[in-house]
Amino acid sequence: MDYIRAMTEKLHIVGGGMAGSEAAWQAAEKGVHVVLHEMRPKVKTFAHRTEMFGEMVCSNSFRSDDDEQNAVGLLHWEMRAADSLIMTSANTHRLPAGGALAVDRDPFAETITQKLKSHPNVEVSYEEVTELPDQGQWIFATGPLTSEALGAAIQKETGADRLAFFDAIAPIVYAESIDMSVAWMQSRYDKGETEEERKAYLNCPMTKDQYEAFIDALLAADKTEFHDGETAGYFDGCLPIEVMAERGRETLRHGPMKPVGLTNPHKPEEKAYAVVQLRRDNALGTLFNIVGFQTKMKYGAQTAVFKMIPGLEDAFFARLGGIHRNTFLNSPTLLDDQMRLKSKPNIRFAGQVTGVEGYVESASMGLLAGRMAAAEILGAELPVVPQDSAHGALIHHITGGAEAKTFQPMNVNFGLFRPVDGLKGGRRGRKDRYKAYTDRAKSVWSEWLSGQ
Numbered sequence: 001m002d003y004i005r006a007m008t009e010k011l012h013i014v015g016g017g018m019a020g021s022e023a024a025w026q027a028a029e030k031g032v033h034v035v036l037h038e039m040r041p042k043v044k045t046f047a048h049r050t051e052m053f054g055e056m057v058c059s060n061s062f063r064s065d066d067d068e069q070n071a072v073g074l075l076h077w078e079m080r081a082a083d084s085l086i087m088t089s090a091n092t093h094r095l096p097a098g099g100a101l102a103v104d105r106d107p108f109a110e111t112i113t114q115k116l117k118s119h120p121n122v123e124v125s126y127e128e129v130t131e132l133p134d135q136g137q138w139i140f141a142t143g144p145l146t147s148e149a150l151g152a153a154i155q156k157e158t159g160a161d162r163l164a165f166f167d168a169i170a171p172i173v174y175a176e177s178i179d180m181s182v183a184w185m186q187s188r189y190d191k192g193e194t195e196e197e198r199k200a201y202l203n204c205p206m207t208k209d210q211y212e213a214f215i216d217a218l219l220a221a222d223k224t225e226f227h228d229g230e231t232a233g234y235f236d237g238c239l240p241i242e243v244m245a246e247r248g249r250e251t252l253r254h255g256p257m258k259p260v261g262l263t264n265p266h267k268p269e270e271k272a273y274a275v276v277q278l279r280r281d282n283a284l285g286t287l288f289n290i291v292g293f294q295t296k297m298k299y300g301a302q303t304a305v306f307k308m309i310p311g312l313e314d315a316f317f318a319r320l321g322g323i324h325r326n327t328f329l330n331s332p333t334l335l336d337d338q339m340r341l342k343s344k345p346n347i348r349f350a351g352q353v354t355g356v357e358g359y360v361e362s363a364s365m366g367l368l369a370g371r372m373a374a375a376e377i378l379g380a381e382l383p384v385v386p387q388d389s390a391h392g393a394l395i396h397h398i399t400g401g402a403e404a405k406t407f408q409p410m411n412v413n414f415g416l417f418r419p420v421d422g423l424k425g426g427r428r429g430r431k432d433r434y435k436a437y438t439d440r441a442k443s444v445w446s447e448w449l450s451g452q
C-alpha cells in the first residue's frame with residue numbers, strides 16, 4: 001500500500017542547490033519519486049557559474065569537521081549518519097585544510113549531479129517555478145537568490161513583510177561570556193509591563209574616551225565588499241555601523257548607542273557617554289545580539305573592534321555580523337515544526353530561504369525536509385526531530401525558538417543548545433560542556449534515525 005502510494009505521489013523539489021539536492025536524495029532513497037526543478041541554466045543568478053547541482057557559490061569550505069567541540073562539525077557527523085549526499089560527496093572530494101572540511105568544488109558538484117541524475121527515483125526538470133502550487137507535495141529550496149517571480153509569489157502568500165531580500169546581521173554573543181560586573185539589564189526608560197520587559201536589554205556603558213577610540217577603530221577596520229550584482233536596494237534602513245560612523249563621529253551616539261533613559265547600577269553617579277545595547281536572541285536566553293550593529297567589517301576586524309566594548313572584552317561570538325543579498329522567510333511565524341507553510345501545508349521550505357545560513361546548515365535543512373516530505377507521502381509523519389541534536393537545535397530555532405520580530409539568518413552554534421545540567425559555565429568549562437552537548441546530540445540523533 002505504502003509502496004503504491006510512493007509510486008504514484010511525486011515529490012516536487014524546487015532548487016538543485018545544497019538543500020534541494022540533499023532533500024531529493026533523502027526522499028529518493030526512501031523510495032519516493034522526486035521531480036527536481038532547477039531554473040539554471042535557463043535563468044541565472046549573479047553567484048552561480050555552472051548548471052550543476054550542489055554548486056558552492058563562494059568559499060569551498062564546509063568549515064570545521066570537529067564533531068566533538070564544534071557545532072558545525074557535529075552537524076557533519078549527524079548528516080553522515082543519515083547517509084547525506086552532500087557529506088559523502090564532500091568526503092570523496094576532500095582537500096587538505098587542517099581541521100576544516102574543504103572540497104574540490106567542481107568534481108564535488110559533478111558527483112552530486114551525476115548521483116541525482118542517475119537515481120532511478122529522480123527526474124530532473126530544468127525550469128523556473130514561479131508559483132506556489134495548491135496541489136501536490138512540494139519543497140521549495142530556492143536559496144538566498146530565489147528568482148524574482150517566485151519571490152513575488154511567496155510574498156503574495158505570506159505578506160510582503162514576511163520575506164526579506166537582504167539580511168542585516170548583527171553579531172551574536174554568548175550570554176555567559178558577558179561581564180555582568182560592567183553590564184546591566186534595563187530597558188530604556190524602564191519601559192515594559194512586566195519585570196522581564198523592563199529588563200529586556202543588556203547595556204554596556206562607554207566613557208567619552210572609550211567611545212572616541214571605538215569610532216576610530218570602526219573607521220579604520222577592514223571591510224568586505226559586495227559581490228557584483230548584490231547591492232540593489234540595500235541601504236534602506238539598515239546601514240552598517242561603520243557607514244553610520246563615517247557620516248559623523250556623533251551619529252552612533254544619537255542612534256543605536258544613545259545613552260538616554262538608562263542608569264548604570266554599578267556606577268549610578270556616572271552618566272555613560274554612549275551605551276551599546278544587546279537584546280535576547282533566543283528563547284533559551286543563551287544568546288544576545290548587539291542591537292543595530294549590522295556590519296560589513298571583516299570577521300577578524302569585528303572581533304577586535306567589538307571586544308573594545310566594556311563588558312565584552314572576553315566575549316565569544318556565536319556569529320559575527322554581515323549584510324548580504326539573501327531571500328529568507330520569517331520562519332518562526334510562517335513554518336510549522338515539519339517545515340510546512342502553515343497557510344499551505346502541501347508546501348515545505350528548506351535551506352537558506354528558511355533563515356539558516358551556510359552550505360552545511362542549508363543542506364541539513366534539506367535533509368530534514370526531504371525525510372519529512374517522504375514520510376508524509378508514505379503515510380507516516382516523522383517523529384519530532386530531537387531538540388538536543390544539531391539538526392533539532394537549528395530547526396527548533398527557526399520554527400519557534402528565535403525572536404520572530406528580529407529574526408535574521410542563523411548558523412548552527414552551541415548557543416542554540418539546551419544546557420546540560422551540572423556542568424561548569426564560563427570559558428573554563430567550555431571543553432567539557434561542548435563534549436557533553438555533542439555526546440548527547442549523537443545519542444538522540446542516532447535514536448531518531450533508527451526509528452525510521
Ligand SMILES: Cc1cc2nc3c(=O)[nH]c(=O)nc-3n(C[C@H](O)[C@H](O)[C@H](O)COP(=O)(O)OP(=O)(O)OC[C@H]3O[C@@H](n4cnc5c(N)ncnc54)[C@H](O)[C@@H]3O)c2cc1C
Binds near residue numbers: 142325350358359
Ligand atoms: C554571493 C554569495 C556567497 C555565499 N558564500 C557562502 C560561503 O562562502 N559559505 C557558505 O557556507 N555559504 C555561502 N553563501 C550562502 C549560500 O548560498 C548557502 O549557504 C547555500 O548555497 C544555500 O543553499 P540553498 O540550497 O538554500 O541555496 P542554493 O545553493 O543557492 O540553491 C538554490 C537553487 O535554487 C535555484 N532556484 C532559485 N529560484 C528558482 C526558481 N524559481 N525555480 C527553480 N529553481 C530556482 C537556484 O538556481 C539554485 O540552484 C553565499 C551566498 C551568496 C549569495
